[in-house]
Every structure is written in structure tokens, then in C-alpha cells.
Amino acid sequence: MTELIERAGAPAGSAPVELSMQQAINRALRVLLAEDPDTLVFGEDVGTLGGVFRVTDGLQKEFGDRRVFDTPLAESAIMGMAVGLAMNGWRPVPELQFDGFAYPAIDQIVNQVARMNYRTRGAAPMPITLRLPSFGGIQAPEHHGESLEALFAHTPGLKVAAPSDAGDAYTLLLQSVRSDDPVVFMEPKARYWDRRPVQLLEPTTPVGTSRIVRPGRHATLIAWGAMVHRCLQVAELAAEDGVDLEVLDLRWLKPIDAAGLAASVARTRRAVVVHEAPLTAGLGAEVATLVTENCFRDLAAPVQRVTGFDVPYPAGPLEPQYLPTIDRVLLAVQRTLEY
Amino acid sequence: MTELIERAGAPAGSAPVELSMQQAINRALRVLLAEDPDTLVFGEDVGTLGGVFRVTDGLQKEFGDRRVFDTPLAESAIMGMAVGLAMNGWRPVPELQFDGFAYPAIDQIVNQVARMNYRTRGAAPMPITLRLPSFGGIQAPEHHGESLEALFAHTPGLKVAAPSDAGDAYTLLLQSVRSDDPVVFMEPKARYWDRRPVQLLEPTTPVGTSRIVRPGRHATLIAWGAMVHRCLQVAELAAEDGVDLEVLDLRWLKPIDAAGLAASVARTRRAVVVHEAPLTAGLGAEVATLVTENCFRDLAAPVQRVTGFDVPYPAGPLEPQYLPTIDRVLLAVQRTLEY
Amino acid sequence: MPTHEPEGRGSITVDHLPPDLTRTLYRHMRTARDLDAEAIALQRQGVFPAYVSVRGQEAAQVASAAALDPERDFVFPTYREMAAALAYGVEMVGYMATHRALWHGGLYDVMASRFGAINAVVGGPVPHAVGWAVGERLRGDDGVALAYFGDGASSEGDVHEAMNFAGVMAAPVVFFCQNNQWALSVPNHRQIAGGSVSARAEGYGMPGVLVDGNDAGAVYQATAEAVARARRGGGPTLIEALTYRVEPHSTSDDPTRYRDEADAERWRRRDPLDLLRAALIEAGHADEDALAEVDAAARERAEAIRDGVATAPEPDGSELFTHVFRETTDELIRQRRVWQEEVEL
Amino acid sequence: MPTHEPEGRGSITVDHLPPDLTRTLYRHMRTARDLDAEAIALQRQGVFPAYVSVRGQEAAQVASAAALDPERDFVFPTYREMAAALAYGVEMVGYMATHRALWHGGLYDVMASRFGAINAVVGGPVPHAVGWAVGERLRGDDGVALAYFGDGASSEGDVHEAMNFAGVMAAPVVFFCQNNQWALSVPNHRQIAGGSVSARAEGYGMPGVLVDGNDAGAVYQATAEAVARARRGGGPTLIEALTYRVEPHSTSDDPTRYRDEADAERWRRRDPLDLLRAALIEAGHADEDALAEVDAAARERAEAIRDGVATAPEPDGSELFTHVFRETTDELIRQRRVWQEEVEL
Ligand SMILES: Cc1ncc(C[n+]2csc(CCOP(=O)(O)OP(=O)(O)O)c2C)c(N)n1
Ligand SMILES: Cc1ncc(C[n+]2csc(CCOP(=O)(O)OP(=O)(O)O)c2C)c(N)n1
Numbered sequence A, B: 001m002t003e004l005i006e007r008a009g010a011p012a013g014s015a016p017v018e019l020s021m022q023q024a025i026n027r028a029l030r031v032l033l034a035e036d037p038d039t040l041v042f043g044e045d046v047g048t049l050g051g052v053f054r055v056t057d058g059l060q061k062e063f064g065d066r067r068v069f070d071t072p073l074a075e076s077a078i079m080g081m082a083v084g085l086a087m088n089g090w091r092p093v094p095e096l097q098f099d100g101f102a103y104p105a106i107d108q109i110v111n112q113v114a115r116m117n118y119r120t121r122g123a124a125p126m127p128i129t130l131r132l133p134s135f136g137g138i139q140a141p142e143h144h145g146e147s148l149e150a151l152f153a154h155t156p157g158l159k160v161a162a163p164s165d166a167g168d169a170y171t172l173l174l175q176s177v178r179s180d181d182p183v184v185f186m187e188p189k190a191r192y193w194d195r196r197p198v199q200l201l202e203p204t205t206p207v208g209t210s211r212i213v214r215p216g217r218h219a220t221l222i223a224w225g226a227m228v229h230r231c232l233q234v235a236e237l238a239a240e241d242g243v244d245l246e247v248l249d250l251r252w253l254k255p256i257d258a259a260g261l262a263a264s265v266a267r268t269r270r271a272v273v274v275h276e277a278p279l280t281a282g283l284g285a286e287v288a289t290l291v292t293e294n295c296f297r298d299l300a301a302p303v304q305r306v307t308g309f310d311v312p313y314p315a316g317p318l319e320p321q322y323l324p325t326i327d328r329v330l331l332a333v334q335r336t337l338e339y
Numbered sequence C, D: 001m002p003t004h005e006p007e008g009r010g011s012i013t014v015d016h017l018p019p020d021l022t023r024t025l026y027r028h029m030r031t032a033r034d035l036d037a038e039a040i041a042l043q044r045q046g047v048f049p050a051y052v053s054v055r056g057q058e059a060a061q062v063a064s065a066a067a068l069d070p071e072r073d074f075v076f077p078t079y080r081e082m083a084a085a086l087a088y089g090v091e092m093v094g095y096m097a098t099h100r101a102l103w104h105g106g107l108y109d110v111m112a113s114r115f116g117a118i119n120a121v122v123g124g125p126v127p128h129a130v131g132w133a134v135g136e137r138l139r140g141d142d143g144v145a146l147a148y149f150g151d152g153a154s155s156e157g158d159v160h161e162a163m164n165f166a167g168v169m170a171a172p173v174v175f176f177c178q179n180n181q182w183a184l185s186v187p188n189h190r191q192i193a194g195g196s197v198s199a200r201a202e203g204y205g206m207p208g209v210l211v212d213g214n215d216a217g218a219v220y221q222a223t224a225e226a227v228a229r230a231r232r233g234g235g236p237t238l239i240e241a242l243t244y245r246v247e248p249h250s251t252s253d254d255p256t257r258y259r260d261e262a263d264a265e266r267w268r269r270r271d272p273l274d275l276l277r278a279a280l281i282e283a284g285h286a287d288e289d290a291l292a293e294v295d296a297a298a299r300e301r302a303e304a305i306r307d308g309v310a311t312a313p314e315p316d317g318s319e320l321f322t323h324v325f326r327e328t329t330d331e332l333i334r335q336r337r338v339w340q341e342e343v344e345l
């Protein structure tokens, strides 16, 4: 199911516009609010302020404070309210302000949102998309740089998306909100301000489709969110040394595109998975295991993991030493090539 | 660091006593409360009632309602209170009544308990042991059969233990509570009532030591909690067909005994990891990845995973079909042998 | 601080209510009582793995549910609202199926019943009621959400967050606390700071009502007022119905470990069904003969439900995979094949 | 329902307090004010990635912290308690280090200071205060815990759970809410059902006190009473100090997007430092000359702290691994090697 970046959406009618990811997500929310009067956007500071990252900027003005509204400061109630709204026929798009503040809402997310369709045998679906500014890299205060994807991916009943650039954020958000299943939409904060010409494309590939953002022959780098950009940097450096790296943007962290992973690694015979979350029991283990299960005979080396360390997310000057650096990824590439 | 079951503790002075796991844990709590006046046991219904599984039975009578007490029904406050008690020099041993009701406390566990030592650069250690009746197999109501080990193991700053039998539960609990690091102690509910002669042994091996509960040559079954017993059943059946399976009881789910895993699989060249939690991003992925990283050249087949399905934990009659069955494990053994 | 002694110890009155309503209340309470007894028997016979009794709480549940309109309102229950479900018109074989562990949330149609799935997370469904109610106001409709919860649940953060949200958003929701004085083994005085759940209401700027939970007429009245206020845009109300859990917490529980059974006995004597029966006769709403007929019909219905649930088919194992998502995934299809492979062994 | 208009708009009095105390309050408030300005400047210079100002809240913080005994009590702060830390005697270079992002919890010694680590989880540390206080009573000691939190935090479930625990266990804790009327962009009326945080206290059976948060004398008095009550076994108190966040939420915030700056201006004119200065002179506790000396000393200290934090060394990368556990693990040792390997590239 893997596709090349050029085919990530269609129709490619519209001309590219220069947008940051934060603006592209804002555009997607506008489209969604306009196309479906049942769609609601709410959370802490998303209304009047337009969100701490301005992702919801202008939405309240455009769609009114019935459709876009601020809530009191309580994450569990925000997600609990989303459940009740969904049961009353709405399509909630709540935001939790930062990754680390999803924890107070985990009970509602895991025990309620993820299970209500199952519990009611399909009578009460949960077409909820939780927008969660995620991951690190912006030297923010504590709890503002966390990577919760392993937890969400492990939770039956949730789907999980994590875009890596502005265009794909637009397309994936359309797809997530229109889905009748609950989706955790993890927005890489570190890429919010990255401006580039993007095409605003409708989703055309199924939920769970990864994409090759750089084809290559010698090894596959697998990543999501901001680490895709890092892997592209690595690939460029490696190319200078004649090492031709493929970069696979997973996009969907649940369901995972096992077939897409296998197709790439079957060709390259080597894989490095890169993520910001701590190593142990991170999603990299799942990716490595899937790749190994499907490409056991093809693999020339064990899948390498380059991840955050098993330590709490650190403050400012230590952050760049915690996150997978270009050097660490290059070392892993070298290890897999020399294995 | 792996050891044979006979060497799981020492001194083996005391004669074996016939005990259920629930009684063995009760014994351990008695020892701990008696040896350290700073140790406190608290939670929902642990005092007067003695716990819904009677694990804390008689403790309040013996140690008084200052040392062993009931709290109001609020999991987050229970763990938050544990943090404050630890900062005031106590050694808290809170219970959360069931695995699924740890979710309301996850914020305190992840954002506070696990980080306080780090945040304070060692000034405020958290010698907290969270006792959590865990896993399924008892046909209980919803949220009473969950396996949260992947979440805990992924959380920097936590250690995680999961005993598989009465004797080891005793030893591991002594070790956990005496540790100055926070430990999540996952008690397999399905084994609570399993009575057998046990030796009550002091811990002698370091935190993070696994054990071989059945030596074998043809493949290693890796499990924890109630699934160890299941694997032993599988091994006995397989033995009838001349297949000699090793069973490794992980015991510590964080830190994981990577060396012990590697030593076993280097010998058997084949591994099957078995757990109750859903497949995707379960701890089985970490175990499989560690084994593959360390035994890549030795492995004759990809590590097989036999796990719960990626579905919410089901009710009564579906439970046995959700949990790894003997047949499913046997099929996996066959797959790895025939690979 | 309201006292927790049962008020109006002697008798209750239903003079303020129409006779057909009070007879209906009686019928539901009687049926619930019988069904409760059947359920306990089924548990003893091993048909139910466990059961949570509603005995003694029938007035609190039936009279509150009866004050709602099942055509436009919505109920968010916990795991102990059998009598409310019955009064609200939920299909009861499907409801009781949860106690046979056939399906966690129950097998009734949650959306058609306008009665949420049985929910085992103490406090968890309370914010759902607020969300539903907010959604109702956003659409300009006039339905009211009612959330049941216990005295123990009042300690959970979710209940506080929900009440605050409801207050700020003036949501049409009734927070209905059945204070049965026990949260498993923990009594009110070790659970509720200040001693009263309804006293919390003022801090959220909403009316708080403490009502005798064993007085069906009083419960009906209090709930009807709260529902009417919510319906006309007056916002949320917190009702605390003071009652008593005369049975063990569940069939797995042994209350002799933590309470004096004399206390329970005192409350058993103040049985809500007896009180209502006497009040019906006193008010001339029914005579002994008419009630005997109702009793017989109730018994029959309870037995029919019992038989229905005892013989209901077990769900097929494939249902493990059917309801996880609206749009399933390749991975789940693959796992279903793994499951199938084993079934076919 | 208490009004949210600043009370005693004109002036305040400190006649009820000893002169050395009021001079100390002034000194701390003045120092905090100067340090706050230095911090904002450091942020503009790029030395701090961000900063959260305490301007306008100095009376609420300094006077409440001053009512505690740093030898036996314990403070549980949020991320906006710089003035409280200063008044309580925390080593301020270590405190301010958090704003340079040198270490999340701050670099002061939490246990020696008896002032908890800076905590960014809104509401999260409030139950810690209760646990600490319960522990104090269990040991038979007489320390009091004080938890700071904001108006926004009052919506979090943890704050409710903590208050309920404290009430049930009669824990010696003071819940100190600085109601600065804004939780980032959300004003009180969309945050607090019922309009007042202190009004919640009654529902937990504890005293609730609404105090003018810009009146240092009143804050001191209210806190001292609450601390004394807690110390003598009288249980918890909830204090709401009404003040105003005259600055943006943080240096990253743009309040023009959500509030009328005229409102902030009105509160800026009711500056707690000006009020206290006037009251000191009025009460004869100090004259202009003495205050000028204090002002100069405050400025000097603020500058010294600023210089200290601006030049403090960055932690070594190896500290990533040092404090995760008391007893480290093989896996962490291995990961530290991976880190080292890269450093040595
Ligand atoms: C969040 C959560 N914590 C713990 C439990 C376990 N538990 C089930 S019922 C119960 C007591 C509930 O008491 P109350 O709210 O008064 O309801 P009642 O059982 O009296 O109807 C407990 C602790 C649970 N189901 N959910
Ligand atoms: C649990 C949690 N949710 C969200 C945030 C993001 N956040 C930081 S400060 C803030 C507003 C807090 O308002 P208040 O409690 O009134 O404190 P103040 O900033 O006014 O001092 C928010 C929403 C957080 N830090 N923690």
C-alpha cells in the first residue's frame, strides 16, 4: 500500500500554496467545519485565542462559538464530553493542548472513547478526532515534548495518525475527521512553523497507508512526525558518501502499513527505525518486529532502533542530546550496512 | 543473569508452606510492614475489608489503621498522595483495585511518580510500590482484565515486576518495596488462588533478573504473569511429542533481562513470546526485538508472538478465545520449528 | 450539613402524584425486586458469574427514571441501574445479559433505548451526560441527560469536572447520586468530606437537593423538578437520593467484614416497596386486590426475563473482531484468521 | 456568591501586623518585582526561552509564603510561584534556572528548601500536598502543607480529589488558589461554575476564605489563620486570593487576542506593591528613606540573581541518565554508552 509522495492525494488540481503545517491544519479544519455542520472544535484556548499554536486561529470568528469553543481546564472532561457529544450525533474534534496533558484524559480515551463502539456493538460509534500537538524539539517546558504513540497504538479501538509535513497534515486530518472511528491525530509541534509550497489534496489512499518520501536502495529509514525530516537530512548526507537511503514515512501508527514496510525492506534488506519516544516498548519495537516477521529471510542485519533514551524528556540544552541526532542515525545506518 | 528456579532466592532455610499467591503476597506485606515502620499500605477497600482479593487481609488489625488504611474512591489522588507521603519520608505501598482503574491515575503515575526523582535530581526519591491486580482470565466485568505492562515499561523512571507464582510473588514484592525506585507490581489475578507448597525466600538476584522455570532445547517460550503457567502446560504437551521447550519467566518487565533472553535463545535458536495484552505495540514486540538484536545470527526463525488480539478485552465466553490458548501457542511453536 | 438518618421514618405519601403514575412506579419497583431476586438465584446456580443487587434502591431508580421522557431524554447509568433500566423501558433480557457476562455493555440497543451502555468505570460516564446535554443545547433541542452515580463515585475527579462543565455551560443535565451509604466497604464518613454530596452543588452554582431515596414520591418530585428546570434552560441540578445498600456490594462481597448487619437490617425494614405499597393504599390509588394482580404480573415478567437471559445464546467468537472499528483494518482481518485457524483445529 | 470586583479599591492597611513583618513582605515583593522584570528582559535577550510573570501577584504569593514556617512546613508550587519561592527562602538562582530551561524542576534542593519542584501539570501537585500533610499527621508532627494553584487548575479533577481526601482525613493543608482571573485565555466566568473557587470549600466541610489577593496584610492574615488551624489539628482550609494576571500568560502569549487591556490596566493601577508601600508609611512601619534603601537592596539582589542564572553552567549531557533511578539499570548504562559514543564522534 505504500505510495510515492507525489501520489499522496488527488485531485492535484489546485496550485501549490505556501503554508506552514499549522496553517495547513487550520485550512483542513475550515474545510471540515464548512462541509459538515455536525463537526465541533473545542478544547482549552482553541476558541477566542485560536490555540496556543494558532492552529484554530479564526475558526470561532468564522463558524461561531457554538461550533468552536473554549472549555474549562480539565482534559478528562474534554474527552468525556466528546463521548457524550458523539452519542448525540456530533462529530467532535477536541484538542488537548499538549501531549503530556493527554495523561489526565487517558482513562476517558482508553476506557471510553476507544471502547464505546465495541461496548455498544456498533450502536454508538465515536467519530472523534483528538488533535494532540505532539513530540518534542521546541525546547518547551516539562510535559510539552512527549511522544505517546506507543500507548495509543497499543489501545484497541483507536487509530493513530502522525503527519510529517504540511501537505500531508492537511490530507490526513481530512481523512481522520471524516472517519467514523476515533483517531488520535498527533501533530509534530517542531514542524508547525515549517513553511513550504504545499498542495492541498483530498485523501485517496486508505487509512493505514504509508508513503515513501525518498526512494533508495541501501537501507530503509522508517519514521513519522518530525523524525521524517531528520531522516531526509540523514539521507542527503549519506548520499554524499554514496549511500542511497530510502525514507518511509509511516503516517499511520495504527493501523501500521505492514505490507508497505515489508515491500520496502524486502528491497533494501536493511532498516533503521527512528522515533523520539524512549526506546523500551516504543513503537519502534513494533515496527522492527513487523519488519522482521515479514522479511526474516531478506534482512541482512537486525532492524536498528534510534530513539529517545529511557529517560524523562529533558529540558532545553539536553533536548538535542536526547532526541535522535543525525549522527546517531548515521551510526545506525553504518551498523546495519557493516553488519 | 538468568537463573534456575531453584536458585530464585536464598537462604532456603525455611520449610515450604502451602500457600496461594494471594496469601504469599499477604505474607510479604506483613514482613514489610513489620520490618520498616515507614511502610504504609493504602487504597480502596484494603483496610477494613482486607482488599477485594483479601490480599491485605488482617493487615489493618495487625498494624493499625495508621499504617493500613482505606482511602476515598479516587485513583489519581491515591497515587498523588503516595507522592506526597514519599516526600515526607514514608514508603508507600498503594493498591489500585484493578488494572483498568489504573488509567484514572496514569497522569500521577507517569507525570509525577515516575519523574519526581529525576525532576528533583535525586532529592525526592519515590520508593513507591504500586500493587496492581492485573491481567485477565477470571471472567470479570469490563476493565477488570487489562494488561498495562507495555505502558508502564515504556515510562522512564518506572520499574515493573510481574510474578508468576506464589513463591516468586513473595520474593519480588520484598524486593520491590525495599527498592528506592518506584515499582509497578502487577499481580496476576488468575493465579491468586493457586495453592502450592512454596518457600518464602529473600531476594538474592538483582532487579531485572529473569528465570528459567523449565529448561529445554528446541525453543524458548517467554512469558510473565499467568502466561508462564500456560507456557508450562504447553511445554508438557509438546514434550509428549518429543519437543523440548524452555520456559523463561521474565519476572521483571522493566528493566528487561536482555542478557538472560539472549542466553536462552542463543541456545534454543527459536523463541515464542506469549502475553495477554493486545498484539500491536505490546511488550512482546520489545522482547522480540531485543532477542532479534542480540541473537540475529542464531535465530532460525523470527520470534513468534502469541498474544491477545487487538480488540477490547471481552466478556465471559469470549475471554478464553481472546487469551493465548494452548493451541495457539502450540501452533506458534510449530511455526517456528518448521520455519 | 444534612443528616444521614432516614427522614420520614414512618411512612411516605403519594398524594401529590396521579394514581396511574404511582401504580406504574409500584409495578416497576415490584418487577425490579423480583428480577433482582431471580438474578441472585441465577448467580447461586452458576448462570451468572456475579451480580450487583439493586434491592432497596428501587424507589431511587424507578422514580427518577420515570420522571424522564424516554423519547427525548438520555440516561447514563453505572453498573447498578437495573431498576432504572426497567422503568425507562430498556429491553431487559439484553440488559441482564451483562450479568451473564455475555457482553460487557449489555445487549440492548443503547441508542434506541436512549439508555447508555452499562459502564463499570466509577464516575466515568458522568462527563458523557454533560457532553450529550451540551450537544442537545447546541442543536436547540430540549432533551435532558441524567447521570446516575454512587456516593463513592462522587470522590472521582471526573464527577467534579463534569459538574463544573455543566455549570459553566448551563447544560441540561441531572446529576443523580444514589447515596446508598457504602462504596463497597467504605462508609460515607470516610468517603465524603463534608458529609453530603448534594451540598457540593452550591459550589457549582447549581441547585442541590437531598431527598429520601426510599420515598418514591419524593424522588419523582425532585427529579421531575430538576428535569423541568433543565428542559426550560435552567441548567443542571444535583440530586442526592439517600438510601441504603441492603445487600452485599456484589455477590462476591462479604459485608460482615466491614459493617454491622443491624444497620442494614434497620434499613431493610424501611423498604421502599413496602412504603410505596402502603402509600398507594392510603392514597386510594390502588387496593390490595389490584396490587396482588400487579404483583403476579411482575413475577411473571421477572421470570420471563430470567428465562430469556438464562437461555440467550452466547455471542460467537468472531464478534471479538466485529465491533472494534466501524471500518476494520487489515491487521484485524489477519488476526481474525489466526483466531479462525485455532477454532478449526 | 462573592463578587469579583477588587475589594477595598482604595487602600489597604497593615496596622494589624508587626512592622518587621510588613517590612519583610515589602522587601520580598520589591525583590520579586525587580527579578520579574529582569526575567522578562532575559527572555527578550534570548537567554530564557520563555518566562511566566508573577507581576501583580506578589502580595498573594509573598504574604502567603511568609505565613508559613520554612523549618517545618512544605510548599507545593505550580510554575508561577517565583515570589513565593523568594519569600520562602528558596535559593533563587536555582529557582530561576528552570526559566533558562536548565532543568525542568529547578536547580534548588527541593527537600532542603521544603519547597517542591516546579510543576507544570496544572492541578497535579495539589494531591501531593495532601499526601505530605497526611504523612505529617501520621508521624505526629505539626507541619502544614500549602498547595498553590490557579483559577484554571480548580477545574481539574485532581484538585477536587485532593480536597475531598484532605477533608476526609482532616489533613493539615492549605489550598491556596491564586485567582488571577485568567487561565491563559479563559476568564473566570467560562472556567468556574458558580463563580468562586472558595465557595467550593463548604461542600468539603472546610472553611473557604475569599481574600483580596492584592492586599498583603489580608493575605497574610488569612493564611496565618489557616496555617494555625491546620497546625492545631483543625484540618484543611481553602483560600482564594483574588488578584489579576496583569502580564500575558507567558512571554509567548498575546493577550490582545482575548481580553480588553483596559481591564488589565485597571488592575495594574491597583498594584499590590504600591498599596503595601503606602500602607507601610501610613502605619508608620517605614518611611520613604528606609523604603528607598530596601528598594536599592532589592534591585541589587535581583541583579545578582539575574547574573547568577544567566551565567550558570549548562548541565552536562550525562545528567540525562544520572537521576532516572536511585539504582540504575544495565539498559540505561548501555544507553549512556550510546550517547557517549556520539559525543565522542
Ligand atoms: C474507577 C473505578 N475505580 C474502582 C472501581 C472498583 N469498584 C467497583 S464498585 C466500587 C464502589 C462504588 O461505590 P459507589 O460509587 O458508592 O456505588 P455503589 O456500588 O454503592 O452503587 C468500586 C471501588 C471501579 N469500578 N471503577
Ligand atoms: C494538566 C495541564 N493542562 C494544560 C496545561 C497547559 N496550561 C499551562 S498554564 C494553563 C492555564 C493555567 O491557568 P491557571 O490555573 O489559572 O494558572 P495561571 O497560569 O493563571 O497562573 C494551561 C491551560 C497544563 N500545564 N497542564
Ligand SMILES: [Mg+2]
Pocket: C150, C151, C152, C178, C179, C180, C181, C182, C183, C184, C245
Ligand atoms: Mg454507594
Ligand SMILES: [Mg+2]
Pocket: D150, D151, D152, D178, D179, D180, D181, D182, D183, D184, D245
Ligand atoms: Mg489563572
